[in-house]
Amino acid sequence: MSTVKGRLRIAVQKSGRLSERSLDLVRDAGLRVVKGTNDLLYRIENAPIDLLRVRDDDIPTFVADGVCDLGIVGENVLEEGRNGGPNAEVVMPLGFGRCTLKIAVPPTLDYAGPASLQGRRVATSYPRVLKRWLADQGVTAEVVTMRGAVEVAPRLKLAHAICDLVSTGATLEANGLQARETVLDSQAVLIRSPVAPEPELADLLNSIVERMAGVVASQGAKYVMLNAPRANLDRITALLPGAGAPTVMPLSGREDAVAVHAVCQEAVFWETLEKLKAEGASAILVLPIEKMM
Ligand code: ATP
Numbered sequence: 001m002s003t004v005k006g007r008l009r010i011a012v013q014k015s016g017r018l019s020e021r022s023l024d025l026v027r028d029a030g031l032r033v034v035k036g037t038n039d040l041l042y043r044i045e046n047a048p049i050d051l052l053r054v055r056d057d058d059i060p061t062f063v064a065d066g067v068c069d070l071g072i073v074g075e076n077v078l079e080e081g082r083n084g085g086p087n088a089e090v091v092m093p094l095g096f097g098r099c100t101l102k103i104a105v106p107p108t109l110d111y112a113g114p115a116s117l118q119g120r121r122v123a124t125s126y127p128r129v130l131k132r133w134l135a136d137q138g139v140t141a142e143v144v145t146m147r148g149a150v151e152v153a154p155r156l157k158l159a160h161a162i163c164d165l166v167s168t169g170a171t172l173e174a175n176g177l178q179a180r181e182t183v184l185d186s187q188a189v190l191i192r193s194p195v196a197p198e199p200e201l202a203d204l205l206n207s208i209v210e211r212m213a214g215v216v217a218s219q220g221a222k223y224v225m226l227n228a229p230r231a232n233l234d235r236i237t238a239l240l241p242g243a244g245a246p247t248v249m250p251l252s253g254r255e256d257a258v259a260v261h262a263v264c265q266e267a268v269f270w271e272t273l274e275k276l277k278a279e280g281a282s283a284i285l286v287l288p289i290e291k292m293m
């Protein structure tokens with residue numbers, strides 16, 4: 001596969017846990033996706049960009065080699081792909097696809113820390129990440145690589161422990177395993193190729209990255225409007241989570257109160273609204289933000 005002249009390429013997971021959210025991000029960045037005749041390639045209608053739809057495991061290499069300019073992939077897969085060769089550069093975390101690579105053990109294994117794995121067999125789909133972690137812990141253990149169904153390995157006596165991805169823990173529980181250590185906290189990240197695009201595409205690439213950063217930044221952010229008694233203004237603005245300098249405006253016909261508008265970078269919970277009310281805030285509105293630059 002080689003790059004197509006005059007077009008950028010973004011690698012996304014074809015079908016799986018990251019596919020939907022990856023496409024959403026592309027669309028939210030203003031790119032109109034049209035399905036091609038070919039399942040592997042979707043075209044962007046309003047920009048010279050193609051989406052290459054592949055297995056997530058292939059994404060780091062495609063981006064590292066410059067076959068794709070950008071990619072969306074889990075940190076777990078990115079870390080497992082590191083092999084001493086040229087690497088894709090992480091542009092930013094995307095806030096979805098969260099999961100944790102954990103060491104889990106059956107109750108029959110007396111676990112008192114990483115040293116309990118000394119001389120044992122550990123099954124995983126992430127042998128490189130696990131070996132690096134074991135080395136960091138100063139533990140020597142045998143790593144058994146399994147493509148899937150890692151959680152059944154202890155029951156089948158293939159391994160004493162496992163190192164696997166966990167999001168809710170339900171799969172571990174169903175297999176009688178207990179999570180004991182965190183090896184890696186992961187989420188989807190935007191990665192960028194160390195290979196520069198054709199010069200005439202460089203601006204487009206930068207603008208896509210910037211738009212995606214805007215989409216990610218606006219997620220979870222809220223626009224808050226409220227009326228506040230002047231006397232409690234400082235206490236009220238201090239309660240607004242992750243707000244920079246709020247806008248304070250006079251209210252016509254009222255000397256004692258002002259209107260406050262603020263962008264809150266963090267979630268605004270009911271508890272916060274209750275505290276605001278307790279300080280005398282009224283007419284509180286919390287609005288979603290669609291785009292931010
Ligand atoms: P592919 O066919 O693309 O190789 P896959 O089976 O490797 O698919 P998925 O199960 O779709 O991959 O998971 C893709 C990514 O989603 C994982 O690598 C991880 O970053 C993330 N993820 C989020 N939650 C979980 C979870 N509970 N279990 C596994 N992966 C998760």
Ligand code: ZN
Nearest residue numbers: 055056057077
């Ligand atoms: Zn995969």
